[in-house]
Amino acid sequence: MTDHPLQAHDGPDNYDVLICGAGVAGLAAARALGELGLQVLLLDKQRAPRDIAKGEVLQPGALRVLRRWGTEAMLRERGGVDLDRLVVRGPDGAALMSLDYGQLPQGDRGLLAHDHAQILGALTEGLPPGVDIRRGTLVREALRGADGRVTGLVIAHGDGDSQGGGDAGRSQGSADRAVHAPLVVAADGISSRLRRAANIAGRRVDYPRRLVSVELAGAGADSPPEDFSAYVTGRGLRLVYPLPGGRVRLYLQTEPDELRGMGADRFAAWLGRAVAEVPALTGFGPALADAAGTRQIFSVSRYLADRFTAPGLALVGEAGYAVHPMAAQGMNTAITSAASLADQLARFLPAAGGDGRPRLDAAMVDAALDAYQAERRPLLASAAKTSANAARMVTDLAWPGRIVGRRAVRCTGANPRLLHTVTHNMAGLGPRPLTPLDRLQQIGLLPDPRAHRVPVG
Numbered sequence: 145m146t147d148h149p150l151q152a153h154d155g156p157d158n159y160d161v162l163i164c165g166a167g168v169a170g171l172a173a174a175r176a177l178g179e180l181g182l183q184v185l186l187l188d189k190q191r192a193p194r195d196i197a198k199g200e201v202l203q204p205g206a207l208r209v210l211r212r213w214g215t216e217a218m219l220r221e222r223g224g225v226d227l228d229r230l231v232v233r234g235p236d237g238a239a240l241m242s243l244d245y246g247q248l249p250q251g252d253r254g255l256l257a258h259d260h261a262q263i264l265g266a267l268t269e270g271l272p273p274g275v276d277i278r279r280g281t282l283v284r285e286a287l288r289g290a291d292g293r294v295t296g297l298v299i300a301h302g303d304g305d306s307q308g309g310g311d312a313g314r315s316q317g318s319a320d321r322a323v324h325a326p327l328v329v330a331a332d333g334i335s336s337r338l339r340r341a342a343n344i345a346g347r348r349v350d351y352p353r354r355l356v357s358v359e360l361a362g363a364g365a366d367s368p369p370e371d372f373s374a375y376v377t378g379r380g381l382r383l384v385y386p387l388p389g390g391r392v393r394l395y396l397q398t399e400p401d402e403l404r405g406m407g408a409d410r411f412a413a414w415l416g417r418a419v420a421e422v423p424a425l426t427g428f429g430p431a432l433a434d435a436a437g438t439r440q441i442f443s444v445s446r447y448l449a450d451r452f453t454a455p456g457l458a459l460v461g462e463a464g465y466a467v468h469p470m471a472a473q474g475m476n477t478a479i480t481s482a483a484s485l486a487d488q489l490a491r492f493l494p495a496a497g498g499d500g501r502p503r504l505d506a507a508m509v510d511a512a513l514d515a516y517q518a519e520r521r522p523l524l525a526s527a528a529k530t531s532a533n534a535a536r537m538v539t540d541l542a543w544p545g546r547i548v549g550r551r552a553v554r555c556t557g558a559n560p561r562l563l564h565t566v567t568h569n570m571a572g573l574g575p576r577p578l579t580p581l582d583r584l585q586q587i588g589l590l591p592d593p594r595a596h597r598v599p600v601g
């Protein structure tokens with residue numbers, strides 16, 4: 145594997161697939177498409193993955209794919225933590241709604257938590273030999289044919305990281321370089337420039353509140369959390385789950401400007417107060433002073449693209465679909481979408497040529513892209529709805545949303561049939577949309593005579 149910025153005359157100018165972005169989505173796409181025997185160039189403007197807290201909990205749908213690739217085993221060997229429940233709790237710790245993964249089909253009965261950097265590392269290590277990965281390489285724009293089809297990428301010559309995070313204009317005197325491929329994958333995140341270049345519209349909603357995350361080392365040693373717990377409080381969500389090595393991740397919802405300009409000492413005091421308000425978390429007290437130094441603050445948005453393809457181009461990961469982090473869905477759909485794209489392409493790929501490599505052409509790619517769009521768009525639209533509803537249930541602080549949300553948590557928690565459906569949907573095992581009748585029963589407006597009829601599987 146090559147891993148340095150792409151230079152002017154370095155490597156071929158033609159590949160089967162170009163992928164912009166080496167986050168979870170781009171790495172998963174490179175893995176899945178590389179396994180078809182295709183020559184793949186994977187580009188990222190960052191010189192090295194950033195060691196940040198986003199994306200640590202993998203759902204069974206993604207684990208099915210990672211198991212096939214050996215990535216799940218790698219993460220387990222490196223200390224990945226198994227979780228068997230997602231629980232919504234009151235501040236005192238009482239479970240209001242418990243999504244028990246033990247009721248899912250054999251093999252899908254748990255979640256796996258690990259550091260985001262470890263997940264990226266395990267995906268990178270598993271890349272097949274046909275994948276050329278170049279970090280520190282900024283993709284400037286998409287190349288288009290006369291008919292508007294995306295035919296390649298224009299890459300900044302030099303180091304993408306040195307150009308203000310890669311979104312700056314052309315650097316003086318740099319010679320840009322064109323690389324070509326019948327398939328380009330946009331895995332460049334929620335602000336995807338390739339999506340914009342292809343004029344794919346979508347709906348972005350910014351949540352009014354932010355999230356701050358801290359990592360607690362040796363926290364709550366007396367009683368480390370055993371599951372993924374979302375504590376619903378009057379000041380917003382507090383989310384807790386275990387990480388390898390006895391560490392704990394804690395997310396707290398904040399007002400947009402609540403932490404602005406707060407130095408380390410004031411933040412440590414704020415954290416102490418926020419945790420003290422949740423009696424179930426007071427055991428974390430001694431670990432909070434050190435944890436304050438690990439804070440990361442995120443603004444939160446959701447996004448759904450109107451289309452996941454344009455001629456020659458596929459969107460994977462947050463380039464097409466982003467949801468509130470509390471639902472732990474983003475990596476899941478990024479990984480399953482990457483696998484789906486490769487599965488669709490495999491259907492149209494001819495047998496390998498004399499050199500043992502299959503040859504891709506535009507007609508094949510477009511047939512596969514049509515199939516990818518037809519399979520993914522309805523599925524992700526449904527997953528987006530599930531995630532948005534789940535997020536609203538536990539994060540909405542405006543009084544109407546709060547009343548309906550808490551009611552939905554309580555009524556769903558007391559209804560085994562709905563609990564099973566919601567668990568299945570959150571696990572990413574294929575959509576089982578709630579009907580309008582289900583929704584009325586979920587907020588207790590109608591009784592549910594079938595509440596104890598739990599679907600099999």
Ligand SMILES: Cc1cc2nc3c(=O)[nH]c(=O)nc-3n(C[C@H](O)[C@H](O)[C@H](O)COP(=O)(O)OP(=O)(O)OC[C@H]3O[C@@H](n4cnc5c(N)ncnc54)[C@H](O)[C@@H]3O)c2cc1C
Pocket residue numbers: 164165166167168169170187188189190197198199200201202203281282283284304310331332333334337355357442460461462463469470471472473474475476477478
């Ligand atoms: C706080 C938080 C917690 C989360 N928790 C979970 C969780 O527990 N479980 C879960 O499943 N999901 C979670 N998510 C969501 C998950 O992290 C994301 O869905 C997933 O990581 C997105 O991956 P991606 O590859 O699509 O995008 P990104 O990770 O954003 O990767 C995009 C990549 O593209 C590169 N890039 C962008 N533009 C260019 C360019 N022009 N040229 C070259 N490179 C470029 C960037 O450098 C970046 O590396 C969480 C998200 C957040 C913010």
